Amino acid sequence: MATRVPPQPESVRKLPRQQRSRATVDTIVEAAARVLARRGWAHFTTNETASTAGVSIGSIYQYFPNKLSLAEEIRNRHLDAVLAAIVVPDESDASITLEQRAAALIDGVVAAHSVDQRLHRVLLDEVPLAARSAQDVFEAEYLRRYQAVIAAAAGRADPERDGIAGRVLSGAVEGVIHAAARHGELQSPVLRAELIGLACAYLHSLSGH
Amino acid sequence: MATRVPPQPESVRKLPRQQRSRATVDTIVEAAARVLARRGWAHFTTNETASTAGVSIGSIYQYFPNKLSLAEEIRNRHLDAVLAAIVVPDESDASITLEQRAAALIDGVVAAHSVDQRLHRVLLDEVPLAARSAQDVFEAEYLRRYQAVIAAAAGRADPERDGIAGRVLSGAVEGVIHAAARHGELQSPVLRAELIGLACAYLHSLSGH
DNA sequence: TCAAAATGTGAATAGAAGCTCACATTCTAT
């Protein structure tokens, strides 16, 4: 996990200036991520985070104004890692078939959901939202990719319908992937094939009227 | 909301025997559902439930051994209501088209998700699972309906593939509906049409090839 | 070298909330 400059804009807390404190902050965030994944948000405590990190509770509050800000830092780092897992294919290459585009899209989303699944689930549906800056970037990146595929499929552009189609397709793909993740089948090639089949069937129906 | 016999099997608590106490239990559960929907699981408190119900905190613990058992009772009642919203079409009538079957399925699932949406979301992704007995019935009922439609679509029966297809279709439909619910578009006819289109496109691709 | 800044410590504080229990009230059956 890369070192980031963590604390929040309005944070009254110190910024880590020396190498030593930057390492401490990283240790804290990594330990916190492990505790959060293991216990869930409801039983995520700052004291357990401190002892897991081998650090005094006070050290956490040197750099994080409260428990939530710690979780938000974890989320920011995690979503960075998730986005990094997505491989973007060349969108302007006309020689790529629709099937290939759909496959690349789905592989990217699967890869994104393969990064620390338990932590991902806790971060997305347990930790309160507050300022969801990173989450927006995250969703925007997804949307961009879906719309590229849809634009390629539907030769003509009906922006109104394409927008809805994008939301339908993304909802469908995410739904299938979340269900698969719950059953531990995210890596199943049969599922991958069936999901690509679903996407292609829908995409073809958009152009063929 | 119908009166049910609530407390858990292993509960050391009393069963409500008189009319008066049955009414008290109903009042408690209804108030608890309101509090849970309003505050979310993290800020759902037994004291607020008691004051909202106009009942002493002690009365709650007469019938519920702990906070979680109260939430589980709410979930049981809610899922009953959700299942009741699903209209089941005649599965043996061969004169019904695939489009009509898909539409009936989707309308049923949408109706199920239209029952007390906020509470539904909190119950499904905030309240801890523990013994998820009712949730299993709930999912099994869904699965049954998806498989009926898939069996009708794919003339021949390839049980292996049909099973996966069922999970893919249900994941997709649920995903789209959850996304729509988040954006408050559950009642949109455009979305309904597009979702039916998605389902039909996939179903046709199963038989044709 | 040494003073000031940065960093680290953990006992103690404070508040929230689950749950108990001794007691009061109401209902049922005889």
Place this chain on the structure above:
DNA sequence: ATAGAATGTGAGCTTCTATTCACATTTTGA
């Protein structure tokens, strides 16, 4: 009518945990 069961009450006990603060240690820069 009345005893005993069922029901209802709410102050307060207990546990948990976020956060503070007075202090100790380490690093930096001159």
